[in-house]
Amino acid sequence: MAEPAQIPVVGAGTGPFAGQLASMRSIKSLKDWVGEGYRKYYSTVFKVRAFQDWQLIVSGPTLIDELRKAPDDVLSFREATAIGIQSDYTLGDWRDETPLHIGLVKTRLTRSLPGLFPSVVEEIDAAFSDEITNKLHGNEWTTMAVVDPLSRVVCRTSNRVFVGLPLCRNPEYVDINVRYTVDVIVSANIIKQFPQFLKPLVGRYMTPIPKTYAKASRVMTEFIDERKRQSEEHGKNWEDKPDDFLQWILDAGEARDKETPALITRLLRLNFAAIHTTALSFTFALYHVAAEPVKYQEALRQEVHEVLSRHGWTKPAMEKMRKMDSLLRETQRYHGLGALSMTRLAMQDFTFSDGTHVKKGQLVAAASRATHYDGSIYPEPDKFDGFRFYNENEEKEDELSLPNRLVSTSFDFLTFGTGRHACPGRFWAANEMKAMMAYMLTHYDMKMEHEGEVPKEQWFGSAVVPDRSARMMLRKREAQVY
Numbered sequence: 001m002a003e004p005a006q007i008p009v010v011g012a013g014t015g016p017f018a019g020q021l022a023s024m025r026s027i028k029s030l031k032d033w034v035g036e037g038y039r040k041y042y043s044t045v046f047k048v049r050a051f052q053d054w055q056l057i058v059s060g061p062t063l064i065d066e067l068r069k070a071p072d073d074v075l076s077f078r079e080a081t082a083i084g085i086q087s088d089y090t091l092g093d094w095r096d097e098t099p100l101h102i103g104l105v106k107t108r109l110t111r112s113l114p115g116l117f118p119s120v121v122e123e124i125d126a127a128f129s130d131e132i133t134n135k136l137h138g139n140e141w142t143t144m145a146v147v148d149p150l151s152r153v154v155c156r157t158s159n160r161v162f163v164g165l166p167l168c169r170n171p172e173y174v175d176i177n178v179r180y181t182v183d184v185i186v187s188a189n190i191i192k193q194f195p196q197f198l199k200p201l202v203g204r205y206m207t208p209i210p211k212t213y214a215k216a217s218r219v220m221t222e223f224i225d226e227r228k229r230q231s232e233e234h235g236k237n238w239e240d241k242p243d244d245f246l247q248w249i250l251d252a253g254e255a256r257d258k259e260t261p262a263l264i265t266r267l268l269r270l271n272f273a274a275i276h277t278t279a280l281s282f283t284f285a286l287y288h289v290a291a292e293p294v295k296y297q298e299a300l301r302q303e304v305h306e307v308l309s310r311h312g313w314t315k316p317a318m319e320k321m322r323k324m325d326s327l328l329r330e331t332q333r334y335h336g337l338g339a340l341s342m343t344r345l346a347m348q349d350f351t352f353s354d355g356t357h358v359k360k361g362q363l364v365a366a367a368s369r370a371t372h373y374d375g376s377i378y379p380e381p382d383k384f385d386g387f388r389f390y391n392e393n394e395e396k397e398d399e400l401s402l403p404n405r406l407v408s409t410s411f412d413f414l415t416f417g418t419g420r421h422a423c424p425g426r427f428w429a430a431n432e433m434k435a436m437m438a439y440m441l442t443h444y445d446m447k448m449e450h451e452g453e454v455p456k457e458q459w460f461g462s463a464v465v466p467d468r469s470a471r472m473m474l475r476k477r478e479a480q481v482y
């Protein structure tokens with residue numbers, strides 16, 4: 001990709017191999033380069049060398065608004081994502097897929113949540129019992145790493161509303177979906193290192209698609225075909241008709257959306273978007289809760305107790321958990337998914353209002369992490385303050401009508417993006433994470449193995465993940481029944 005001209009560079013030197021050297025150093029340093037660029041060139045454009053590509057970075061409300069508003073045939077979300085995860089070799093070419101799932105996730109899933117909530121809670125209970133409770137040593141403290149168990153809990157819970165029982169509990173199905181995201185990201189990062197002309201060759205050996213698809217097909221085909229058969233037999237309305245994502249596609253999709261291979265592929269991709277984003281965000285939050293038992297665990301447990309005693313395990317109860325909402329939002333500010341958000345590929349030349357000219361083929365992104373650490377927006381930004389967004393005077397208001405809720409996006413809060421492509425799954429993820437946290441608080445006492453220490457973030461280029469090797473200590477509590 002051609003290097004853009006006259007845009008200030010941060011992090012890379014000059015000289016014949018500057019780009020390649022910076023590419024290697026970016027694995028460790030990209031976050032710091034973006035932070036430095038943000039401070040020097042706030043509200044304009046600068047560029048950094050990311051692992052494979054030069055990346056243009058914007059900051060400040062004016063330019064982020066222009067990034068948000070640019071149509072997809074000018075600055076494309078899908079094409080940028082395709083480069084980011086090398087989708088031709090990892091997810092398959094999904095650019096022709098109808099965007100049906102986006103609307104279904106945003107509206108149908110969110111609207112159906114009150115009715116689906118009892119089954120969600122049932123799945124959380126069953127999944128935590130299998131993944132954690134049954135592995136505890138009686139009533140003693142037990143030490144364990146939690147990233148993998150939590151990923152499986154998130155996978156099961158999400159799939160209770162994606163495909164329902166019994167598939168959501170099938171261990172092979174869970175394993176396929178949990179592994180697929182990791183396989184996609186690892187393969188993408190390897191494939192990215194090769195020049196374009198070698199990618200088809202390398203991709204053929206590195207691609208996780210055929211293996212994953214073959215396994216998924218073995219586990220899912222009979223289940224999906226049986227559901228299709230029932231739908232055809234009963235028509236639109238039937239007793240015990242499942243209320244899940246698979247059924248919504250069968251009801252609303254075009255003929256090509258309903259073909260079994262297309263359904264399998266779409267479900268794998270939906271899981272790709274849903275599981276790790278949620279599991280990693282939840283793990284970050286949990287580490288803070290476990291590291292500060294008095295400040296967070298007791299305060300949140302008290303809130304959960306008050307809310308559940310009045311409203312039971314319901315969707316409205318999750319909306320009343322304001323301190324919990326604040327802690328999860330602070331987690332997204334403090335850690336998020338990485339240094340950048342809203343990455344777009346220029347499909348044609350584009351000029352920002354500050355005069356910066358972006359050439360067709362260049363990647364542009366917003367400096368989300370640096371924005372979240374800007375002291376003029378968030379006082380004492382380096383401090384994790386779980387109740388930063390909590391305001392007791394707002395207790396009676398509707399969740400979505402207020403700023404500073406976990407799901408509210410803005411130019412200052414970018415972990416879910418903002419605008420047209422802002423994560424449509426965030427409403428679901430917010431409820432899922434609150435229900436999981438409420439469950440853990442009511443069922444376990446928790447602390448970190450190294451008491452009081454929040455494990456360090458692990459960075460890889462622009463991405464951040466919680467330390468998988470960190471271990472927590474858990475002990476069964478006498479759970480209250482609500």
Ligand code: HEM
Pocket residue numbers: 077101102105270273274275277278281337341342343415416417418420421422423424425426428429
């Ligand atoms: C804490 C959890 C999550 C985080 C932090 C997150 C974050 C994001 C981000 C940053 C984007 C891209 C925004 C942009 O570039 O403008 C996105 C897109 C998307 N997310 Fe999420 N996500 C989460 C959970 C989920 C879940 C649970 C689902 C599904 C149920 C989901 C489905 C999607 C989809 C379908 C898109 C693509 C939207 C489009 O094409 O316009 N996400 N998400």
